[in-house]
Amino acid sequence: MTDKKTTDSNIADNHKQRMQKLKEKVDSRIDNATDERGLLIVITGNGKGKSTSGFGTVARAVGHGLNAAVAQFIKGTWACGERQLLENAGVKFSVMGTGFTWNTQDKEKDIAAAKQVWIKCKELLSDTNLDVVLLDEMTYMLSYKYLDLDDVIETLNNRPKHQHVIITGRACHRAIIELADTVSEVQSIKHAFDNGIKAQKGIDW
């Protein structure tokens, strides 16, 4: 019994020592991170969770009383749940509203619609009252060459210094990845859709 107690006590001490070392390491990294400025965050890759991550960050920001706006490319022909909740919380949405390119099948129309949303984006990206701007599914506009890359980069570079921008979508252009402060790639390990599960309200839209 005494032996068991001694062993338990040793395990607890070991845990405490490991955690103390880890705390020192974490604390020193926190001490070294002193800069505060608007970040460019990219969430790319083929997996599920990119847009929801962007919208989760908008929800986080708005919950803290920050001002946020959303521009949505591609999507927008049907009502997404997050839009209703966030609009109620004061988030403004600018929506391309054409649906997917394989639905419109009209390149010129898609380009015109993309350019319209981009004009709105430029307003958002020069608005000093906005703390967070989500450019949802914008990566496709660059890979399809619907928007001018140099114009996008210049606009991002000239935005208010405190403004955070989140760009989501597959296959983000390497120039935007280079420009970004934080980049996450969401990889699909498996997806219910591939096993015959249809897109469901509240999860997929």
Add this chain to the structure above:
Amino acid sequence: MTDKKTTDSNIADNHKQRMQKLKEKVDSRIDNATDERGLLIVITGNGKGKSTSGFGTVARAVGHGLNAAVAQFIKGTWACGERQLLENAGVKFSVMGTGFTWNTQDKEKDIAAAKQVWIKCKELLSDTNLDVVLLDEMTYMLSYKYLDLDDVIETLNNRPKHQHVIITGRACHRAIIELADTVSEVQSIKHAFDNGIKAQKGIDW
């Protein structure tokens, strides 16, 4: 001029043909996806965006009028923006509230706190009124062996058939990945924190 017009017209036709083929492919995949049931979704990996993706999905669900609840492991010693917004929208939170293990440095206390939250999780995972349950940062509770894996799997298997569950956190246990319908792995390509940028309100918490 006529040649230029012919070329433009050819390009547009080609685009239309490609998009028609793509649409046929997408439509046939949609036709094959007919099942509807509660999904187990795992968002794992080392990159930024896992919890925000979980919270974005909760925002989406609540925006559609579905009922959602959140259990938060590890975190909870400070006010996250998303909690304020979602609680206002009727989402119930159960929070471990101990902070990170390197802060508590007390394994027994952490295990007791984890088990308390898990009791609450079991209530959520048997509540037929709940459409979506987010188990934020739960993966760590299994990798640290703070919770019993068999109990977790049995509880997930016995939940209401329509209930979606989202589990977030690094290094998800392979048994949970096998059980899941959709799994995304968020990889960190780069992170602002590594370049001396501190955690910022509205983005990191």
